[in-house]
Amino acid sequence: SYFGYLGYLETRVNTPYDNQKMALPTDHRDDPERYWGTYRPQTYFGLKTRDPHSLAMGLMWYSPSNLGAGGQGIRHWCEMGDKLDGFGWTHHDGRSFGVQQIDDLPFELKTSFVKYPSDKAYGGDWTARVSVRNTSRAWDRSISLIWYVALDERTNGHIKYVSDEKSPEPGVYGQTQGLGEFQVRFSAAKGRILHKSYLSTVAPSLGKLKETVFSHFRAFASKRGNRFIGLPGEIVSQNGLPAANPEPNFIAIQFTAEVDFTLDITYQSTSGFALGESITRPPTGRAYSDSLQAKMTAFEQRFEQTFQLAAKGYGAEEVQFARNALSNMLGGIGYFYGASRVQSVHTQNPVPYWKAPLYTAVPSRSFFPRGFLWDEGFHGLLISAWDVDIELDIICHWFDLLNVEGWIPREQILGIEALAKVPEEFVTQRNSNANPPTFFLTLRKLLTHHKQQLAQKGRLAALERLYPRLQAWFTWYNTTQRGEVLGTYLWRGRNATTLRELNPKSLSSGLDDYPRASHPTDLERHVDLRCWIAFAASVMADLSTLLGKDDVKYYETASFLTDNEELNRLHLDPFSEHYTDWGLHSDAVALKHPPPLTPQRKGGQRMQQPPAEMQRYTLKPPDYKFVNTMFGYVSLFPLLLEQLEHDSPYLGKLLHDLRDPQLLWTNYGLRSLSKNSPLYMKRNTEHDPPYWRGPIWININYLAVKALRHYGKIEGPHAATARKIYGELRDNLVRNIFRQYQRTGYLWEQYDDTTGEGKGCNPFTGWTALVVLLMAEQF
Ligand code: 6A9
Numbered sequence: 001s002y003f004g005y006l007g008y009l010e011t012r013v014n015t016p017y018d019n020q021k022m023a024l025p026t027d028h029r030d031d032p033e034r035y036w037g038t039y040r041p042q043t044y045f046g047l048k049t050r051d052p053h054s055l056a057m058g059l060m061w062y063s064p065s066n067l068g069a070g071g072q073g074i075r076h077w078c079e080m081g082d083k084l085d086g087f088g089w090t091h092h093d094g095r096s097f098g099v100q101q102i103d104d105l106p107f108e109l110k111t112s113f114v115k116y117p118s119d120k121a122y123g124g125d126w127t128a129r130v131s132v133r134n135t136s137r138a139w140d141r142s143i144s145l146i147w148y149v150a151l152d153e154r155t156n157g158h159i160k161y162v163s164d165e166k167s168p169e170p171g172v173y174g175q176t177q178g179l180g181e182f183q184v185r186f187s188a189a190k191g192r193i194l195h196k197s198y199l200s201t202v203a204p205s206l207g208k209l210k211e212t213v214f215s216h217f218r219a220f221a222s223k224r225g226n227r228f229i230g231l232p233g234e235i236v237s238q239n240g241l242p243a244a245n246p247e248p249n250f251i252a253i254q255f256t257a258e259v260d261f262t263l264d265i266t267y268q269s270t271s272g273f274a275l276g277e278s279i280t281r282p283p284t285g286r287a288y289s290d291s292l293q294a295k296m297t298a299f300e301q302r303f304e305q306t307f308q309l310a311a312k313g314y315g316a317e318e319v320q321f322a323r324n325a326l327s328n329m330l331g332g333i334g335y336f337y338g339a340s341r342v343q344s345v346h347t348q349n350p351v352p353y354w355k356a357p358l359y360t361a362v363p364s365r366s367f368f369p370r371g372f373l374w375d376e377g378f379h380g381l382l383i384s385a386w387d388v389d390i391e392l393d394i395i396c397h398w399f400d401l402l403n404v405e406g407w408i409p410r411e412q413i414l415g416i417e418a419l420a421k422v423p424e425e426f427v428t429q430r431n432s433n434a435n436p437p438t439f440f441l442t443l444r445k446l447l448t449h450h451k452q453q454l455a456q457k458g459r460l461a462a463l464e465r466l467y468p469r470l471q472a473w474f475t476w477y478n479t480t481q482r483g484e485v486l487g488t489y490l491w492r493g494r495n496a497t498t499l500r501e502l503n504p505k506s507l508s509s510g511l512d513d514y515p516r517a518s519h520p521t522d523l524e525r526h527v528d529l530r531c532w533i534a535f536a537a538s539v540m541a542d543l544s545t546l547l548g549k550d551d552v553k554y555y556e557t558a559s560f561l562t563d564n565e566e567l568n569r570l571h572l573d574p575f576s577e578h579y580t581d582w583g584l585h586s587d588a589v590a591l592k593h594p595p596p597l598t599p600q601r602k603g604g605q606r607m608q609q610p611p612a613e614m615q616r617y618t619l620k621p622p623d624y625k626f627v628n629t630m631f632g633y634v635s636l637f638p639l640l641l642e643q644l645e646h647d648s649p650y651l652g653k654l655l656h657d658l659r660d661p662q663l664l665w666t667n668y669g670l671r672s673l674s675k676n677s678p679l680y681m682k683r684n685t686e687h688d689p690p691y692w693r694g695p696i697w698i699n700i701n702y703l704a705v706k707a708l709r710h711y712g713k714i715e716g717p718h719a720a721t722a723r724k725i726y727g728e729l730r731d732n733l734v735r736n737i738f739r740q741y742q743r744t745g746y747l748w749e750q751y752d753d754t755t756g757e758g759k760g761c762n763p764f765t766g767w768t769a770l771v772v773l774l775m776a777e778q779f
Contacts (some may be wrong), residue, residue, distance in 0.1 A: 013344035013431045014353045015404040017469060022396035022462075023357065033095055035123030036115060036267075039335035041362050042077050042369035042417055043128070044087060044102060045111040047267075049123060050358055051178040052337040053154040056206060058268075059111065059130060060146040060213060061104075064229055064256065071214035075104065080761065087744030088657060088763055089331035090324050093302075093746040094383075094390050097295040103745065106136040107143060107259065108738070114291050116282050120272035122180045125282040129292075131190070131262035140196060142231070143259050143327050146213060148252040149174070149184055152206050154415075161200045161234075172251050179364075181270025181579040189285045191261030195220065196254065197230035202508070203250035207416040213252050227265075229258055244254070264288060299323075306386060307776040321741050322772045327528070328747070328765035329382055333361045333390070336370065338414035340401075341428050350428045358412050359397040362379050364749065365764030369421065371412035373398070374510045377438020378699045378767035381445055385778055388446070388453045392462050399469045403431070406476030410435040410508065433493040433508040436532050437473065447542050454634065467547060474540050477533050484522065487566055488582075489529040499615045500685050502591050505604045514672065514692040515630045515679040517583025519622045524583030525639035527571040531637035534561030562643045568650070571638075573626035577653050578635045581627040587678045588620035591686065614686045631663060632673035633700050638710075640703040646714040655711075655721050658704070659728075667757035668736040669696040669729065670704055695750040695759055698737070699767035705730050706779040730774055731769060737771045747771070 031050075040046030046058030060076040067073045085103035092098035102109040113128040132143050149159055149172045157176025164170045171185035197220065203212040213231070220230040231254050236246040255263055264284040274278055303326065304310055311318045312495055341352040360371035361379040376398060384391035401408050409429035413422050446454060452576055454460055483488045491506045494516070498504055503515045509528060517524045537558035542550035560566070573580045591614040620734075636654065638644045644651040658664045663674040673680050673693045681694040705726060712723035736751060740758040747768040748758025773779065 001645075003738070010344070010351075011348035012404055013342050013347060013407075014351050016354055016400075017404055017406070017472060020465070022400045022465060023359070023393065026438075031122060032117060032123050033115075034393075036126055037095075037333070037335070038092070038098055038113070038331055039333065039359075039571070040417070041332045041334045041365045042421065044075055044078055045100065047113065047128065048335065048356070049178060049734055050335045053152055053156065054178060054335075055155060055157070055159075055174070055176050056150045056152065056221060057184070057265075058148055058150075058209075060148070060210060060252075061109065061130075061132075062144050063104075063107065063140055063141055064144055064637050067229065067699050074210055074214060076210045077417075078369065080366050086469055088324055089327035090320075091296050091299050092327040092331035092332060093295075093299055094330035094387055097292065097299075098327070099292070099296065100331065103135075105429040106134050106140050108133045108135050111303075111500075111756055114288065114295055116291075118269060120270050122182075122269040125266070125268045127282045127284060127288050128265045128267075129189070129262060129288060130265070132257075132259050134259045142257060144254055144256045145183075145261075145263055146252050146254045147186065148209060148213075148250065150203065150209060150251075151176070151249040152205060153249070157251075158246070158247055159251055161198055161253070163198065163233075164196070167444070172253075174480075180269060183266075183268045183270060185266050185268070185281070186255070187264045187266075187284050188255070188257070189262040189264045189288075192258045193255050193261075194226070194258055195222065195228040195230055195256040195343070197228075198233060198251065198253045199231035200233065200248040200251045201235040202246075202248060207420040209252075212250060215719060227408075229450075230254060230256070232320065248257070256745065278691055283664055307772060308776070309775055312775070312777075317742075318738060318775070319595050321738055322775055325747060325765060325769040325772050326382065326386060328763065329361055329379060329769045330386065330390075332365055332369075332765055333359065333383075333394075334369065334371075334417055335359050335415040336412065338416075338418065340409045340411075341718070342414060342431060343428050344410060344431045353401075353403075353409065356400055356414075358401065358414055359767070360394055360412070364761050364764045366763065367761035369412070370418045371398070372413075372435075372766075373408055373410045374436040374438045375766050377436075377441050377698075378702070378770060379394075380439065380442030381702075382769055382772055384442060384446055385773065385776075388450050388459065389457075391442065392459060395466065396462060397440065397516055398439065399466055399473075402469050402473060405431060405480075406472035406474075407431045407480075408473065417728065429491060434477060434491065434529075435508055436510050436528075440536045443470075443543065444539045445779075447539070447546060451546075451716065454546075463543070464547060465542065467549070470540065470543065472535050474554075477536060481529060481533070483525050485525070485570070487530070487561065488525035489533055490522070490524050490526050490569055491516075492530055496520040500613065501688075502589060502616055502682060502684050505684065510541065511633060513684045513688065513690065514632065514634060515677070516581050516590050516626050516634075517585040517622075517628070518618070519584040519586070521584050523624070524581060525570060526581050528634045528637040530561065530567070530571070531641045532642055534558060534643055535641045537561055561750070563770055564643075564645050564648060567638060567643070571575060571626075572650060573628035576628040576631065576652060578628060578631050578657070579638050579650070579654075580630065581634055582625065584622045584624055585627050586618055586620050586622035588627050589616055589618050591615065591683065592617050630673065630679065631657065632677065633697075633733045636670075636700070636704065639707050640700065642707050642710050644711075646711055646718065647716045651711065652718050654720070655718055655725060659725055666696065666753045666756075667732050668751050668753065669698070669701045669733045671696055671753035672700070691750075691760075694753050696753055697750050697767075698733070698770055701729070701733055702767070702770040702774060704773060705733070705774055709777075709779060730777075734771060734774055737768065 047052040062074045087102040097114040099112040115126045117124040120661035171304040175181045343350040491509045541554035708726035736756045746762040749760030
């Protein structure tokens with residue numbers, strides 16, 4: 001029946017592609033080496049396992065003299081508002097260890113961990129270390145470190161604190177389904193503990209751990225009369241009444257210590273041992289320092305082998321900077337679990353996607369600590385250079401999020417911790433909206449640079465299993481994103497009715513406020529999307545060859561979509577000789593405050609009215625044409641994705657114009673929108689500053705450098721120019737990103753096109769970390 005059919009359409013949006021999962025169900029038995037990890041990138045230092053309902057551990061700290069109302073001053077989740085002087089991984093191999101430095105002046109914290117595999121197959125043991133140093137002789141002499149162990153509401157297991165009074169081996173003892181039995185113990189490797197206390201309680205959720213700690217603080221006095229803020233011990237009641245479930249799910253141990261101070265935390269699995277068999281505790285103190293040092297040295301050697309930066313002549317500081325960039329990419333990898341909220345035209349309201357795990361890197365630990373579809377394809381370029389298997393596993397997890405329609409949601413907000421960071425209006429993902437299919441960039445890189453590796457260790461089998469999903473994904477783009485005219489495509493999700501925006505955003509393109517046709521219609525064509533789909537088709541063609549399929553259709557689609565005559569007919573504006581979008585457009589638009597309504601009088605008094613929000617006024621009616629005044633990243637796509645013929649005169653024109661400082665060229669990289677564009681650095685609403693309307697973004701610059709190298713290698717009329725610009729652009733980017741890092745301690749989301757300064761959110765070690773590949777010239 002009709003209604004039955006509607007029901008069917010409704011459930012398509014949240015029906016998985018099939019029941020054959022790509023990512024192996026992870027428990028400790030599948031990949032013990034990657035079971036434990038720093039998979040909670042939204043925390044400064046947090047560990048968990050790749051298990052949907054993992055036990056979670058982590059660090060909070062504060063300076064007692066700096067503790068403010070409402071828990072102000074307690075550090076836990078990475079927040080830009082904490083205004084730390086810097087934080088990030090200096091070493092991290094994505095598998096076995098990591099070292100992070102956190103500057104919270106006057107304190108400098110180092111957090112590190114090393115994993116110790118065991119033959120008992122529960123993911124092994126580890127030691128973590130938090131050491132605090134006071135970098136000034138200033139008054140602040142003590143610090144409070146809190147280490148916690150938490151179960152989420154679905155973890156099957158229990159935890160218990162055994163105090164110093166009760167046992168010579170105090171610590172957290174527990175058992176969960178995913179871990180078996182374990183012990184977490186503490187030792188001060190250096191310094192003096194002034195006060196120690198703990199809390200064992202029922203926390204309302206993993207999203208409220210800091211609040212739980214804070215609301216339980218009490219004042220304590222030592223025998224000598226010193227006062228300390230501490231935790232009250234066992235609190236198993238709720239609101240003074242005995243708790244319904246008196247089993248604690250949250251244990252926090254606080255050490256208030258004199259700085260300098262070093263705390264070692266050991267996690268030891270105690271399952272699988274025979275009675276009487278000796279269980280060795282993971283190393284602490286000196287032994288831990290030694291094993292950490294060995295890991296660091298091996299990491300630095302492997303880094304040089306992989307990227308050869310010292311061999312290329314980079315100095316020690318530059319090499320260290322690049323190592324930090326890679327470490328932050330790997331240390332930013334998280335393991336999330338939950339369901340997105342999605343909406344289709346066939347559903348009345350948003351509905352939950354299915355619950356699934358996602359192993360993924362994140363663009364920014366402080367601001368967007370979650371997976372983003374097109375960011376991840378860029379991340380994959382760097383991650384695969386380091387560890388092909390980590391990247392394949394990331395890809396497999398993402399493709400498990402493919403629905404039966406062939407769609408993958410753009411932004412992945414999975415689980416309580418992730419959701420807590422996202423404003424309500426950004427949560428729902430719509431299945432009409434795409435995002436650039438950048439996993440094809442990663443796949444192309446794997447196919448060109450890692451072919452031999454792909455042929456080993458069952459990796460081809462993973463690609464085999466991936467193939468039908470890639471086909472479905474490709475088909476989704478190639479059908480749902482089509483335009484009216486054959487060979488044209490348009491990003492969905494632009495708001496055609498709003499008066500608030502100067503130029504309605506296209507979030508799905510990834511280039512958010514980059515100006516398109518001023519008046520969105522179904523007839524418009526977006527040149528970047530056409531290029532992405534052409535690119536996807538050509539990678540599908542390569543992949544089908546590698547896997548011995550006979551899918552000529554991808555070759556045909558790729559050659560149809562990369563045909564330069566067709567491209568020129570649909571997207572080359574004959575006046576500017578630039579590649580542009582086409583649509584209903586007027587340059588004469590402006591944001592203005594609407595004229596005030598006739599003032600109302602009330603009892604003879606004039607009522608003061610707040611000025612109404614700015615609105616867009618179209619001063620000259622739009623007409624269908626090439627959007628040829630918006631020269632910028634979008635116009636570069638035929639170059640960026642290497643689709644222009646090497647001897648095309650329009651390649652020459654693009655090279656000339658992108659090198660022009662009046663247009664896109666700066667000493668810090670290519671700006672996103674030409675200085676002579678009417679929307680250059682214009683706000684989109686009174687509240688939205690320009691984002692992709694001038695600032696320099698590293699993902700697109702990476703593609704530009706890669707493409708310049710490509711064209712520089714094909715002898716012909718433009719090769720020499722391409723080579724020259726390649727060198728200049730690469731130098732400018734590397735020099736500026738490095739300089740800003742030296743100045744601020746961070747990589748940034750974007751860079752100012754007039755000063756080169758880092759802008760937007762920080763740290764942003766997503767695609768900005770591609771600077772490592774720029775330095776290494778690995779494209
Ligand atoms: C905002 C605010 C605590 C915007 O890097 C992720 C994406 C890119 O994919 C996209 O191309 N960024 C770029 O234009 C950041 C998007 C953040 C949206 C969520 C919520 C959080 O407040």
